[in-house]
Amino acid sequence: DMAISALAKSAWHPIGKRLGTLAFWVNRVYSTGRVSLKNSSHATEPEVNFNMLSDKRDAERLKEAFRFVAQLLQHKALVALALDPFPSTWTGRAKRISKYNRLNFGLTSIVATLMDSTSWLRRSLIRSVITDGHSVSDLLESDGLLDHFIRQNAFGNFHPTSTCRMGPALEPTSVTDPSGRVHRVSGLRVADASVMPFCPRANTNIPTIMVAEKISHAILNER
Template sequence: MASPDPKTYPVADLNLLSDTRDLERMIASVRLIAKLLVHPSLNPEGGDFFPASYSPRIKRLSLYSAANRIVASILGPMLDVPTVLRQLLIRLVLLNGTPFPATLADDRALEAFARESVFGVWHPVGTCRMGDIADPMAVVDPEGSVIGSDNIFVADASIMQRLPTANTNIPVIMAAEKISDALLSRN
């Protein structure tokens, strides 16, 4: 918990890449993408390649503000400058001083890059998986009640066992309707 103050955002550790197999797959994927993108027929300049990581610096630049609008209006056109200047800009602003080909060539640096760059996005589901009470992976029962507790219910995308192949909006509404019906029938 970050603070007992309800206005303070919670600290959430998604434990991403905690399984070494995930880390290995991520590193192999980054290398494959780099190999495909830095290719003589597509992009012969390896120094122009940079991954779109969501680093703390990029997060700050992503905030809507007058200052960031000015920075973007300056940095954007600078990507069209001659190669040497563009690669310097990419290395200093986007890659924190290290050219990405050097990161790709160094196993430790690539692992550090993967660990620093990976983040949760889109529609995470399954953190409070719904299932039978006997299922050791289930967090809530079929009525949305947190297993092993009284009067705590979950009715959102976290109860889904897997991500649906569509937007999560309708499945969440249906789950919430089902769980609210179960709660209403208890009285």
């Protein structure tokens, strides 16, 4: 239901090469979002609301994962290796500096050199330049602050599914039949991850190919 990943570097630039990341996420989510049409024009993008963490169980598990990672970093095998751990956020500053160009390489090279100079300067730069001001201990000491931090900074894991779920025509929430045909719409099928009845735990690539293969075979067999 949960996953954790260890990254040896956090970005392409010199700062990122000096920072490791322990990332965690919820695979079995209970929160559900919604995709709706703004109007009847095919040129208008739909309105997408992930409604992330609307189910309290998802937020609680992310908070539990944060506490677990913080405890893990206190293990004697990691204390000497993982220096100055901090809660990372995908801020506007981080997004801007992640763009691949010479200016960002130059700026991050300067900061990275300063980070290598002394431990107190490294900690100071992490607090003032890299983080949003919260420390790991701040978040561990306040459940309310941790909950706010999680809700403000959690983001999706790039595999949205289940917006056109497969199911019986009489089921109000179903969109397609087992062959991908959209209920009550002639000549229209869905053949991707949208038809999955609920969001799977992970690794949607191969299952999506299988869905498409199954529906393509159904189309061929109907000819």
